[in-house]
Each structure stands twice: as structure tokens, then as C-alpha cells.
Amino acid sequence: MNSSASTKERILTAAEALFAQRGFEGASLRQLTAAAGVNLAAVNYHFGSKDHLVEQVFKRRLDQLNARRLGALKHIAGLQETTLEDVLSAFIRPALDLSHDGGGGLFMRVLARAFAEHDDSLRKFLSENYGHVMRQFTVEFARLLPGLSKEELYWRIDLVTGALTHAMSGFGIIQRKSDVSETSHREQTAEHLIRFAAAGLRAP
Structure with missing residues (x-):
């Protein structure tokens, strides 16, 4: 470097x-x-400028995260054997990996700040640069959940994203036990979250 x-x-x-x-x-x-x-x-x-610096802090993490998400989605999108859990795994696991990588935990707090502070210019930046990622996942969710209206699907995906953000922040009531490795705890988190999200998305 x-x-x-x-x-x-x-x-x-x-x-x-x-x-x-x-x-x-x-x-x-x-x-x-x-x-x-x-x-x-x-x-x-x-x-x-400071605004551009803020954007680059997000870009440094989110470019990497979304490349991994889209890479995982590419292998399963449109296939007959693909399940809802497969798509959720492609969306959730790279994010949980990021939150436990070096510096990832700090970035989660920055992300939480972005939601809390209602920064319109930052939201516009995130939408313009990363909205296409969510749209690609939504196409696949819609294919696997044909009974849901577009509006209902967006509501449910928004709630899944909220649950994921909460899990990534590490502020939840379930903390890693001292005898459980970081990797095992992350896997448990992923499995619980994928099961929970799949049930919510499939609900009548």
C-alpha cells in the first residue's frame, strides 16, 4: 500500500x-x-468535504458486503430448487460476517447512526448506490412468494432487514457465551435469523 x-x-x-x-x-x-x-x-x-468522507466510510464497507451478497445470489437466482432459506442465507450471512470482521462492529454503529439521524443526503446516496442490490433480492423473493402483493412483500423485507441490523449490532439480549466460539455464535445467529425471517415471509 x-x-x-x-x-x-x-x-x-x-x-x-x-x-x-x-x-x-x-x-x-x-x-x-x-x-x-x-x-x-x-x-x-x-x-x-465531510459529506463525501461520510459516503466513503459507507462505500468502503458496503461495496465489499454487497459484492459478496450478489455473488451468492447469482449462484441460486431463478433455479427451480432454490428455497427461500437459500436466498435469505445469501442476504444475511455476508452481513453477519461483516459485522464480526475487524472494524465491522464499529461500522454497525455508524449504520445505526445513519438510521437514527435521518440524514436525507446519506439515505439518497445509499439508495442510489445500493438500491439495485435490494431490488435483485426482491425479484427472487417475489418469485418464491407469488401469493404476496408487492406492498406486503416490501413490508416484510423491511422488517427482515431491521431484524438483521439488530442482529449485526450485537446489542441484543442474547450475548455470546464464554464457552462458545465467535464462529459458532455467528452461525447460531444466522440459523435463527434465517428461520425467523423465512417464517415471517411465508406467513399467510
């Missing part, structure tokens, strides 16, 4: 931690430059 790339990465890592702790409005560029060990000129050079 060259010096310019490592500086950019350092700024993104510091920004992610700061946004998780203080929110987008509460985190100042002065705090960011101190945390990243860079000057303001470096932030401006790499990102131009």
Missing part, C-alpha cells in the same frame, strides 16, 4: 470510529485530524 493510500485508509478508519462514537454532526474535522494523525489539507485532498 502506497503512502497516499495508507493515509486515506487511516482517515477512513478514524472517521468510522469517530462517527460511531459521536454521530455525523457531533464529529468535527478537528477531532478527525487529531485521531488520524493528519492535517486538514490531507482530508480535503482525499475527500473534498
